[in-house]
Amino acid sequence: MVTVLVLVVLAAAWFERRRSSRAFENPLIDAKFSRLTDFEGSELQAEISPDGKFVAFLSDRDGPFDVWLSQVGTGRFLNLTQGKQGELLELTRSTGFSGDGAEVWLRGGPVVSDAPIRLMPLMGGPPRPFLPRSSVAVSWSQDGSRIVYHTGKPPGDPIFVADRTGARATQIFIDPNAGGHCHFPVWSPDGNWIYFVRGINATGEMDIWRIAPSGGPPERLTNRNTSIAFLAPLDARRLLYVSPAEDGSGPWLYSLDLDSKTSRRISYGLEQYLSVAASADGRRLVATVANPSARLWSVPILDRPATESDVRPYALPNVRALAPRFGAGSLFYLSSLGAGDGLWRYRDGQTLEIWRGSEVPLLEPPALSSDGKRVAILLRREGKVRVYVMSDDGTGGTAIGDTLDAQGTACWSPDGKWIAIGGQDAKGPGLFKIPAGGGAAVRLTDKPAINPVWSPDGNLIIYTGAGVSRYQPLRAIRPDGSAVDIPGIQIRVQGQRYRFLPDGKGLVYMEGLLRRQDFALLDLATLKSRTLTHLDNPANMQTFDITPDGKQIVFDRLRENSDIVVIDLPK
Template identity: 25%
Template sequence: MWGKLGVTNHGSPQREAQKPSAFLSGPEPASNPVRFYEFDRFRIDTKRHLLMRDGGPIGIKAKALDTLVLLVQHAGRLLEKEELMNGLWPDTAVEEGNLTQNIFEVRKALGEAPGEQRFIATVARRGYRFVAEVRAIGDEPSARDEGSAGDGQSTLRLVAPERFARRTVIYAGVAAAIVLSLVGTRLYVAFGRSAPVISGTSSSPLRNLTRLTYGAGLQTDVSWSPDGKRVAYAWNRDGNFDIWVQDVDAGQPTRVTSSPADETQPAWSPDGQRLALRSEVDGGGLFAVDVKGGPLRRIAPDGRRPAWMPNGREVMFVDSDMPRAAFIVTADGGAAPRRILETELSRATYIAPAVHPEGRLSVFAPKLATGFFVADRTNRTLNAVDTSAAAPLGLLDPEAIQSISWNSAGTALIVEAHSDGVPTLWRVAVEPVSLRWRTPERLTTAPASAQAAAVSPDGTRVAFTSAPASTRAWLFPFDANRARLTGDGRALTDDELSIVSLRLAADGSALCYGALEPGRNNFRLFHIDLTSGRTTFLAESWGGAISRTARTIAYLLTRTGSSSTGETPSTGRESALAVRDLDGGERLVSRWRGGLLPWDWAPHDEAVLGSWVEQGQMNQNVLAIWPVGPMMATRPERVLLEASGVFFWQARYSPDDRWVSFVAQRMRNHGTVEIGIVAADSNRATTWTRILDDHVWPDKPRWSPDGRTLYFLSRGADGYVNLWGVPIDPARGAQRGKPFQVTHFNSPERRIDPNMGSAEIDVASGRLALPMQSVKGSIWLLSGVRP
């Protein structure tokens, strides 16, 4: 839905002034004055959480740097593996392979060659010893940089990963990360385990964290008044979202809007008298309203993310959170919106739209080398901004940045980025004229989410939302041939699991689901017998395909290519296709580094249909048929579909086995996706029938049992993902009617997972499986931020 979240207390006017340990840790103890560790040509800055060589920063994952610091602090002493694991993961049970991978990452950052032990010596079956000479240095008062410490240090830790609804730029999600590992291609996704890890500064002036809003439901989209004394936000206290206003220092929230439709994304006018907002009333659009309440006045028939221009007479907005169009409209709605940057926004996929205090649109392009762009003062041209200072910290990695907001002076940004799979906040100072980024400063850290940030007018406070989300597998009674839900659904999994895949048996008798469990770093695949309710653990795998007899499961196994000692350089994640009979054992049907990601079983259960990467083809994959026989195969028996620069996912046979539906991701066209159909007997076909031209990003196609409807996920104008259907002519394998909406889950209390990277669905005889979320959260206030 929105990139923001928020809340209010209807019955508790006092604010919590304490600093919960889950959120904020205190200053670094004075008993540990060491800030720098030096060895060879390297220096570690423990306050900035930075590794440097010859004075320049080196990119390294956060946990790997933690591993290096632990070794350096005990230089010369053997650290047993258990001691290291307890120090790095004190509250989590992890496998030894995680430590091995961290050691490899450290060696790679330090430039150690295979077998060389210039810095880290391996003691077989015991642990590791740092063998280089180390010099410890206290804090240097003369050190001047954007990340130097003030009176103390505070590190913010929030609760529960959840990205609140921006479409992932790389469609394939976890599945793509697994498949592309076969050829060494790194594909980041917006899901916990596979998202990029960010290493960066955490030093800052002494900060204070307080809870700003209270109450049931979700409060989101916080916006500051020009004088910094009040905030406006959206709150679904009574079911739908309304706009509320509240004093920052004290007082009860006051409702501004009260229509039966959702009102969200408030933006305060420069004079403090009005709010621009998004409303779903009367078909949706942008509206203005008096801060004290009153009728909504439509100013644009559509649009999102309204922001006032400095003159207070106009409002800028975009068409979506991945903007292809931007507009300026008068705040009284007296004229049609004027389009800006039309050619510029068509050149790439942009995210994180924001408005500079001078009224200039800024956007981020995760697929371009220079990712951040700011319009000129006339909003005619997008100009690239130098962001190289953020590159060593991982902020520019694909799928890292989620949203960006400016302070009122235009001298700093608050950047929401994924760190350890969790939305965290960074402050980035910029040069006054060129807007070149300086060294980012981390404001919050994993393991919890800090999202939808807004900076106070004086730049010293950041309001943001913490909103834990629970994604569970739900089963609904469903007449798929008539496209009707026939009853209420029920949850099949508990709220501690993070569901990443769902697959029903064709007869609806069983469900396979992949999930992440608390304390585990690997995906785990389970099977539920929907008659008996019995749940069986199958394997450590992202997801599985159930055979037509419902007795055999195909899935992809992965393992790390490095040796158990960590001295052999990692070759990435190598994979193999496996099958398991429910009443028997597991067996491999491909060699390691030769598997495919299974989507469906071919007729007679003699082969599996899936996505496969041919050797040397790093910019595409193919749809292929893999034999499931007594011998392990090294190649598929037939390639069904291929095209240069295109990745194919989500393949399913039609019920009559004449057609195969799939999702095609055209990487040369900004990573956009489309749904297609191809004949099932094709042999290296390069063309297909495209359907749903009128949907911007349809996803997850699934056949009805009679083959006359293809169901899919699509995001509506209100930001919510829902199930849709489109009529299909089974004789031609082509669309024969207009698409129609099936479900209407339009509340964070009950919604389909908005992250398309993990929102797997399935349709079977009489049943529909969906990944459902319930999101609740409140707004918090971080004070003491560098202005």
């Protein structure tokens, strides 16, 4: 009897190991990879028609980002929008196919954050309105009878289900958490679930959830607390997505087993995966693969608007460099040796790695004290983002502001006594100042706030408040928390896009479309702005600083260097 019981236990263990092994079979094994595009510049956000025959994607081949269409295997491409539909590139999905594959949907216009979703014929033609303004990322059920989409209106990016025409829309979920977002909703193949990405987008703490089309409590499927995007169901058991690894490298392609709720990286090599989509039968994938680059550049502050001919490379020994910050004869910046970005210092022609990105990757620029001797960085540990203060050579790190879950970038007061940071405590979101030597955080605002910068004279703090979709308003307060009126300036999200001049007389900020950012200067005496640049490089600009003499802007440019790949999975 004992022998039989042992055999049963061993058989059960063998079956469980076999089931687990099947759950983690890499769907890319023996798959056929075919490069669809080889344009100069970037191709992004590839989507595939339900029958797997057509691919739509964004490309800046003809200048601005347009929606392009190609029939797989033909080698022919059609520019559907031809620069006539305004800004199309979004940080979530910007285009896709209707449920029957006869039309392409797109979202764009003069102000993307308030643009409606429109439909246009597969072979081109004028688009027609489909969903109301602020609607984002629509997806059809496989039987074509229903759609799901979310809106970009705060708070919480509410998710709606409607019939295939967009009528009878019903809200099924809204994220109740401060700073919470819901992105990339897609249907399960059987129509019983809606998968979506949910979390704090500002800090990249997102996970995959699912919810019934009728609503109800959502179910969490992953516990990765990182940036996750572009969900692609293969079948009832497997869901693909793109995400960075734990060491900050990537993003790569992952497969989620929906039964065991376990994820596994399935892409290898050096090429990163920026998006993935699947045909209705899950047999053909289309992905955006990239070999991204990041460099620093400089442009002078002149009496006239500087142009692209005035821009010069800012030479550094590192191949990759972004998020510059000047301090006391040094330039600090983020760079990588293959894993996530760490912190580097460049001084007197020599580089020094201050923080290794392989330990905990840095997602935000450092904050430097006025004397350049101390550095504050943000590290995510144990489910919270904490502020760490260390010396300019990386030694003596200490966590401060224990009660806060920080968001965005930090900044020092000119006297070195305080560090300002956005985030939330037990009472909710706000802007705070923390004693640099440790101690209780002092709340300055009771509303969401990120990316503060402290004026050189110490009398003013500029920050961004809660915004609508892709834009956030600039706000100003005194160090005691009293509000200050400033002109209504809207700043693009995902970046640190404003800095004080070293003399404190003006605020330099970025303005314009996502891939057509320029610099402007707000005179703090007259509260009037003037344009500083007219640039035409389509690279992604996110962060900048001003040289200590106030004569140059040093900024980063990030390029995806991406193409579209078609992946046919084995039968």
